[in-house]
Amino acid sequence: MLLFVGLPSTLTLWTHRSESIQRRAFIPLSILVLIGLGLTSTSSTGGQVGGIAEIGLYVVGIVGILCIGIYLMVFGGVTPVGPVPRGWRTTGGLLMISAVAFGGILTIEPEWSPLVTPDGWNSYAASSIVGLITTSLFGAVIVWLYGDQRWMTLIGLILTTSLGLIGALLLIESSILTKADISEGLTTAIGSIFGLLIAAVLAIGLMVQIESKAVVPRTSPPLSKEEIKRMEQLIQANVRSEQE
Amino acid sequence: MSLRRLSGAGIGTATVVIIALMMIEGEESPAIEDRLRSIIIQALWTAMMAWMIIAGSMLGLLGRGRAPWLQIGGLLFLSLSTLGILAIIGEIPTEDVLGGLTIRWAGLATGAFFAIGYTLSTLTVSMDEEIDPLLLLGREQ
Structure with missing residues (x-):
């Protein structure tokens, strides 16, 4: 409950504006959720959620x-x-x-x-490596396209990608990680990116549709001759007082 | 940098990453149909949760007319429809599945966070020291 309702709820509170009540409740609620998770993990009998x-x-x-x-x-x-x-x-x-x-x-x-390594840690480690390799390689391509001779960053990112790949191979060779862990990590990465793209496109489309059909607020009528005359008088009076 | 070049770079990088990681998987790489099905299901789970989080983040706007109500309703409808589709194809995530998915999301986010942080820190290392032009003027005189 804490994991699947508590964490998304605190994430939702964090997206509110900084001066709102929801945002102010974010930090104490996050701490409570983390304490709850800690208590769950220590009192669990080895179940998945623990x-x-x-x-x-x-x-x-x-x-x-x-x-x-x-x-x-x-x-x-x-x-x-x-x-x-x-x-x-x-x-x-x-x-x-x-x-x-x-x-x-x-x-x-x-x-x-x-x-003591908790159960399921290998899945986290494999996904981290997949995330590291993907982001580093993408970052290297962006830095390369951007130009401006940022060689140090480019070399660093290529090194990070290579180290990630070599690390993954070594961990598989030494039977610490399995190929299935890497495979699941890769599938989740691709699926999540697709999911986020679908969610963004449909959410933006929905918002544009609703906003475009919203009633246009009534605009004020144009100024009457009397109002224009009054404005001229005020401006003249101000200009004269400044000149004096 | 144009959006066209950026998307080209994204697709190219994604292809390279997928090929590299599939080479690591070797013979244990799942069949293409299984992988596609798994990707679609995970995409639906992700989209469902993203819509719920966006709808929740808009709750603060409820007092601002009819549009936020419609948008929140629309997003919740999309989210529940996705849940319906998942129920029809028999892929409603169980507690174990959600648990595994949470761990993998956390892993992916940590890996990506490290790479982004590392990039930012190396970019600031390679930045040149900015000299205040007014101070420079004082020195010249």
Whole structure:
């Protein structure tokens, strides 16, 4: 219930305007939903939903570290708005690497690690790799088309894509991930993109249809001769007082 | 950059990604009919949830005339119709299916977020230091 109603509901609240009551309720409700998910994961007896709640908590940790890292990396450099001192860029880079390392440790599950990988984590890891490869490659093509000699970004993105592909192959070779995990991730990625496109096209079409049939608000009648005369008098009076 | 070039780049990249990942799948790649069916069903699930979230996000506009009511009603109708289609073809998502789907969506979003964040950070690294033209003028004098 929390996962399938709570999370979409909080997401819906987040889409409201910042000064609205719904948006103000977003943070406390999100915290309540996360606490609920945490309680579900610890009290579960190994069911699917409990597993997902456990994965959700790890994902919140990884994404949180990643967010802070990206924020420090982006705003610690040469930006028109730079609220973070320059020295923090290295810390941001380290945090980004830590987030990837944390995800990697959970996926590989080495013997020395005290962390217990929740059920279904492989599906998350495989989807992450598919998302990483797809977005990096698309980003590389965009940067290449944009030009402006952004070689460093281009090389970085090609390296990320290659590392993602090599990583996927190595994880499959060492039987940590299965080919079926990658296959499901790919199918979900394609299906989700198609679904979002269909949803966007139909929603925009519906809104345009409804708005185009809306009643046009009544416009005010044109100014009468008396009103124009009064306006002229006011302007003349103002101009004269300024000249004096 | 024109929309035409962008869509061309998108289609090209998508083709390359699909070929690369299908090569990784190897002989375990599912039959094309199965994959198409799976893609269509997942697209319907995604669209159904997207319409519900858009309808929910418009609730704050309800006091602004008839149009928001019609739009929310239309979006909910689309969402429920999709649920109906899924019921007819016997693919209403169960708790387990929704669970798996949530995990995969979270994974895809995390991967995409990392790539976007990395791109932004490298773009800001390669930016040149902006010098205030007024300060430069002062130095010249």
